[in-house]
Amino acid sequence: MKGLLVYVFLLSIGFAKPEGQVVFENSCLRCHQPDSKKPLSYLQKKYKGKAQEVVELAKRCPWGRGLSDLEIELVSRWIAGD
Template sequence: MRVFTYTAFLVGFAFAVSEGQMIFENNCLRCHQEGSKKPLSYLKKEYKGRADAIMVLAKQCPWGRNLSDMEIEMVSRWIAGEEK
């Protein structure tokens, strides 16, 4: 029973982070840390509810250009706060 509970906890924890957040942390965070020109806090505040504007920015970003359209959409929706 302990093994099942522990496994269920790990599986639940693994899915607690959204895909958009995970992609952002793995690809975009190196340029958008606090103290940078456009940190994550600025992006979340400035582009709240505007995922389409973030998609345009991501396609211009050096690291964002390497992402697929689907990945850019997930990151954009997460930053804009539109992710369900």
């Protein structure tokens, strides 16, 4: 039984979403829908490898200003692919 619990736990870790993605989906997706001017696909393409630029962008965004520094860092790294 204990082995089964460990197996289920390890399996669930494998399917967990990255933290930056979770924050983005809960805080940023309201404005960055696929049919918006700046959807996620646009952000990921434009800011690939540029996490610091995403940080600056998030601090200017009305919804981004409500995020903590850690949340902004997680989202920025996730969007930049870092």
